[in-house]
Amino acid sequence: MTLFALRHARRLQAVIGTLVSHGYGPLLERLPLPFRLPFRRAARMEESYSELARQTRQALEELGPTFVKMGQILSTRVDLLPPEFIDELEKLRERAGWVAYEQVSEVVEDELGAPPDDIFSHFSREPLASGSIAQVHCATYGGDPVAVKVQRPRISGVVRQDTEIISLLCRLIHDNIPESRPYRLPELARDFGRTLQRELDFSREADSIRLFARGFAEHERVLIPRVYSEVSTRRVLTMSRIEGCRLDELEHLSNDRRRNLASRALDMSLHQVMEMGVFHADPHPGNVLVVDEKYLALFDFGNTGVVDDESREDLIDLLAAIIARDYGFVVEVLIDIGEAREDLDVGEFRREIMELFEYNYDKELDQLSLGQLLLETMTVLRRHGVGMPSRYMALLRAVAVAESSARKIYPEMHLLSEIRPRIRQLVGRRRLADLDQFWITGVRRWHRRLTHWGKKMASLVDRAEGGELSIRFRHEGLSSFLVGLDRIAQKIIIGLLAAALIIGGSLVIQIDRPPQLFGYPALGVITYLLAAVLGIVLLISWRR
16 A cells, blocks of 8 residues: 555545545545545535536546546446436547647657658548547558557556556445445456556457458448558557448438438347357447448447357347346346345345336337336346346447447337347247247246256265365254253253262261261261252252
8 A cells, every 4th residue: 555655646646636626525535545635625525416427527537538438438337327427427438639740650650660651641630539548540551541540648657557546446445435345346447457458459459350350241231440450559550441420410311221221230239249259349329430321330449348158148038038028037037147145135126127127018119218228227236236247238238339329320210129030030040939929938947047057056066076065054943942951961960960979978978987077977978968959959950
């Protein structure tokens, strides 16, 4: 703690001071910070979620790119934050301030060995887009229009320092504020640090672009940028430039054209999750363009997720249960994949989930928003302390954003109606026939249960064979029995002592030696008296 404070004292004080000025003083006062701060001048913590969310966004903006990126990532965690925070943090996706061309030129020269004008026949002085980690410049390379993504100068050191500070604060809050522990802040900080380090390595992003290009090779209407490897490094990424319209700029298209594009956007998202096994983990509408009114182009692959077979099956089960309106199965899937506390009231949790879905039961599929339904479900999970692993949250968000993107193209598009035949095809490939029949979800339910029990039995056998199996018993109602047994043992011991004294006294009396008492050896008389006392005690205890 002291060494850390010495290394980052100035920045740590700046971070704490900014948080204090935006209403977090009462929270920070509870932490054992390495220095004193003027909490008396701190603004009080707002009771209104909306106002506190606004102040949180302003604080993150003041603290710089690392904290802005953290806010952007948190804006996807509907399982952790209330809607007011989600809405406010999503505003952090707006255009960030850009750095001067001279600084960009230095980064390019450091990475590629020459200034931009010597490598590219044209390189724009002002960026096409700017983010918290990098900015993109239009350029021409070998006669091809390209987009050059250049990392902000010295951002790596800033990110490293700030992620350490975030980890420190998360550990302090977790250790000193018990009500924060269900959120597992240290684990969130570690995940955030790993995500940010991956985004700082543009060579990883280049690999992701190539992976997506292979995955969509047979999809003629989906465009993935080409990577120019010879002018790409860890801090500079050169891609083919694709120009088009944003998803919210398509009002001039006909309804049929927009509906086709929306359906294509949905197919693009589901193909990633269900077929490729890797998906764009930040697919907000700004990362998708419509080209020539018929193509969809996907950008910004710095944050991608991997789907394992188990997660894919879980997602199919969840969507199948929602579409079939088997809400009991929805509860089973959520409990199975969630990270529930030991004291979870399963009955109450089941009741709330059932009420939530029953409330939406009367709505037609084309009126039901899957994104809103998942958001409300995450609120119930958060209220009951059921954590959702980050890989599932990324998947659920990818599905919800797919619906949002489709609606931006065609507002009448509703995901559940469109996804129904696609899920039927996926389930059919797993030898299941029709989602309209209730037994479909019944088969999957028992398949899940048998698989779960099989894993438990295999683990039990392995532990038994390894000599690690132990059995614990918990008795109920045995306390009175044990007390009675203890009393009986005491009485038996007293009886044995009395009998031993009588026998011993009889032997001593037969020896006629002084001193004597009442004409008998004194030791024998005393032994008889002690035996008499024990007899009286034993008699009294038996009468009780």
